[in-house]
Amino acid sequence: MKFTGRNVFVDPTATIGKDVRIGDNTTIYPNVQIGDRTVIANDCVIGEPLSDYYTNSSYSQPKTIIGSDCLIRSHTVIYSSTTIGSHFSCGHRVTIRESASFGNHCRIGTMSDIQGDCSVGSYVWLHSNVHIGQQSRIGDFVFIYPFVVLTNDPYPPSSELIGVEIEAFAQISTGARLMPGITVHEHALVGANALVTKDVTSFSCVVGNPARHVKDVREIKFKDGATAYPWPLRFERGMPWEGIGFERWKLQRQDQ
Amino acid sequence: MKFTGRNVFVDPTATIGKDVRIGDNTTIYPNVQIGDRTVIANDCVIGEPLSDYYTNSSYSQPKTIIGSDCLIRSHTVIYSSTTIGSHFSCGHRVTIRESASFGNHCRIGTMSDIQGDCSVGSYVWLHSNVHIGQQSRIGDFVFIYPFVVLTNDPYPPSSELIGVEIEAFAQISTGARLMPGITVHEHALVGANALVTKDVTSFSCVVGNPARHVKDVREIKFKDGATAYPWPLRFERGMPWEGIGFERWKLQRQDQ
């Protein structure tokens, strides 16, 4: 069905792993390295040159690295100089700009917009249309929902950008906006449409505009009275503790 | 001008109606059925295979059905197993995932993101960049404006999704977010940037974060003092009561 090679361009300097499949109309530019078994779907541009390319005749194209076992869906653009780990998957029309780094097992939703000069850990799930500003740092096991923005300009317009930091296990709900330089600490939960203007402490649930602490996430109960957070105790799908449980997984890690 | 057949691929198992036109660079995958006179513009992917295709060598591609007299604009992706009625039109870069169903005469704006496993009635207009989560149910004659999100995860992250229901004639303004499991009843009006955390009763206008009832929509007046709602009494363009009026149309329907 797919992968018939129709109108596919792969630059001869690209390094393509074993059993890689590339969809129709896709363009792979120089110095791209793609790991084994990765799928790049239709109409993508991988290794998009930096802005400098358009104006500087002595431009030199940096390496673009995409790990093994990834799935890049259609119409996605990934810039040169970016590094993506293994088992990454993304939706359609994702943009990942220059000097971004992703760990392993990340999932990025349709139309998410990663502005570059940022770092993202492993097992991070961004839903559709998440906007990650430059200088953002995102830890492992973070979930971010649609239309969230990690801003970075404290006095717009300015050239001094101060990114947002989101620590491991935090959850940022739909439509929340995080002001420049904010840190959201481990296991915090930011509510939908919240405007986060100061740091959020570990395990804090904040809501509103401006966002205020309303409770400890460990007080949030399901309708049947069971405890909903910390979420790794009940959610395992796609996580490294799948099948063994979070507590046992933590112990195994400590043993290593 | 368009429709010269440049770099178009149509799978031999696709069923293409009379006078269908297909734009440059577009890909039509197996088991797609397209009704008469429908236009698929440039750079689209129709019948995108389900995720299973990439990993399962015995994958079987479900049917994709697009009705007659539709207009699908460029860079749109429609997944296999989805069904779209007649007279559908959409903007650019729309994503419609698997197992979605649309009635007739729907209009979907540029970059709207329909997550699949959802049902949409007839004469529904979604503006640009509307996000419809899985398990959503939308009635007839609903209008939704840019950057609205119908969420579905009550305790993120979880795998038990509870969709939003929007009943006929409701209006959801720009940037509103609807929490999982909420029902917005007939003729309600949700204000811009509202965060809707509980059901909205028929004819209620709600605003704010969290959203609160501020008035009955039938109290909303134009500057000249005329009544603005229920809106079908004054807005006819593209609606089935165009030319005859809403009240007469309702009577005709009852007679049938």
Added chain:
Amino acid sequence: MKFTGRNVFVDPTATIGKDVRIGDNTTIYPNVQIGDRTVIANDCVIGEPLSDYYTNSSYSQPKTIIGSDCLIRSHTVIYSSTTIGSHFSCGHRVTIRESASFGNHCRIGTMSDIQGDCSVGSYVWLHSNVHIGQQSRIGDFVFIYPFVVLTNDPYPPSSELIGVEIEAFAQISTGARLMPGITVHEHALVGANALVTKDVTSFSCVVGNPARHVKDVREIKFKDGATAYPWPLRFERGMPWEGIGFERWKLQRQDQ
């Protein structure tokens, strides 16, 4: 690297300036005029025909004008009848619909959605995913950040649209929504996620839902106590006063 002419279509009636470069898979429709040294990247559609084209066999394609020294990034769609000045640059997947006009030196972010029938001045920077409704008027030196919406329908749904006006030097932060017919006056600053329901006076900083005046922007200080606004006194990058300063530039302009 780029610009090898792979699967590029340029209509013979298009007027292409000197040293123009056109990326792979891009389509240039009739009556498009492109200025010298402009770059159109991959997978774009320039001169997209108006809706009328699909149904009217006597359709006549209006002119599309793109100035010199522009950079249009990949997957962008620009409609016929739109005019864009020189030194324009845009991100990926931008949509610019019919009868839009842009001055010179504008920068438009990835996935921004310009609905047409609107006018934008010079040196306007729109970040990613900005939504400009029909009938909007934007002055010179305006900055607008992600997911901002300029609305236009005072009684949805209706056909009588009343656009937003944004005067020179104003700043509209992430996620703000501006109600139909609002004017934001010179040098105003609209806060993140604000819902602007009435006019904003010059130099006013407004925040919240609904937005309220909190201070004069000239009272906003950097951490070191220096004054942050009016911003042209401290931000010069890409502006016509770069290298000479805003005050001197203003004097030079008055002399002319």
